[in-house]
Amino acid sequence: xxxxxxxxxxxxxxxxxxxxxxxxxxxxxxxxxxxxxxxxxxxxxxxxxxxxxxxxxxxxxxxxxxxxxxxxxxxxxxxxxxxxxxxxxxxxxxxxxxxxxxxxxxxxxxxxxxxxxxxxxxxxxxxxxxxxxxxxxxxxxxxxxxxxxxxxxxxxxxxxxxxxxxxxxxxxxxx
Amino acid sequence: xxxxxxxxxxxxxxxxxxxxxxxxxxxxxxxxxxxxxxxxxxxxxxxxxxxxxxxxxxxxxxx
Ligand code: FES
Numbered sequence: 001x002x003x004x005x006x007x008x009x010x011x012x013x014x015x016x017x018x019x020x021x022x023x024x025x026x027x028x029x030x031x032x033x034x035x036x037x038x039x040x041x042x043x044x045x046x047x048x049x050x051x052x053x054x055x056x057x058x059x060x061x062x063x064x065x066x067x068x069x070x071x072x073x074x075x076x077x078x079x080x081x082x083x084x085x086x087x088x089x090x091x092x093x094x095x096x097x098x099x100x101x102x103x104x105x106x107x108x109x110x111x112x113x114x115x116x117x118x119x120x121x122x123x124x125x126x127x128x129x130x131x132x133x134x135x136x137x138x139x140x141x142x143x144x145x146x147x148x149x150x151x152x153x154x155x156x157x158x159x160x161x162x163x164x165x166x167x168x169x170x171x172x173x174x175x
Numbered sequence: 176x177x178x179x180x181x182x183x184x185x186x187x188x189x190x191x192x193x194x195x196x197x198x199x200x201x202x203x204x205x206x207x208x209x210x211x212x213x214x215x216x217x218x219x220x221x222x223x224x225x226x227x228x229x230x231x232x233x234x235x236x237x238x
Contacts, residue, residue: 030179030182030183034183037186037189037190038186041189041190041222042223044196045219045223048200048216048219048220051204052212054204055204055213056213059209059210151206
């Protein structure tokens with residue numbers, strides 16, 4: 001059916017590309033601006049979905065799965081006060097193991113809780129430091145002590161068995 | 176004439192809410208408070224129809 005649009009000039013045009021018009025390329029009228037705002041709200045809505053989906057999955061307990069214990073290093077290869085980096089639980093999840101004393105080991109996922117730079121262990125100062133914005137973390141608990149980070153580093157539970165250190169699981173935050 | 180920009184103002188407010196909710200959502204996600212993630216994510220989604228409705232209501236105000 002032929003549209004009668006052409007007989008009415010200007011025809012009533014209200015589509016969602018209203019402000020895309022070659023003649024008025026540089027012109028953003030109020031309605032066009034409002035459409036952009038609505039579109040932005042749509043983008044926010046859509047981009048919330050994956051977060052919600054993962055959150056729902058975790059809530060249903062599917063995220064609780066046990067990872068196979070992973071050998072980090074041999075006890076003999078890690079002098080007191082030294083640190084070694086490893087990956088846990090996935091191959092792309094950087095983590096760090098620090099030996100504080102003869103029997104005390106701590107391990108954290110070392111992606112900074114500010115913007116995910118790798119946090120490293122400074123033996124001389126007894127602190128974990130993020131190079132990006134000088135965030136500091138307490139080595140005993142993983143709690144942030146200085147700089148921009150506000151959230152503790154996720155702690156990894158470790159166990160020592162037969163002269164080797166194993167990563168067991170990532171601890172949940174206490175609520 | 177007086178309310179010429181009320182639609183724009185409302186939509187800007189919605190956008191601001193989106194930004195705030197998203198910020199909360201992401202932080203709560205990393206804190207592992209997954210209920211709060213769902214709440215803020217839900218709010219974020221609800222804002223979109225509201226914005227669309229506001230647009231439809233106010234688009235014909237005399238420019
Ligand atoms: S990324 Fe670590 S302090 Fe900013």
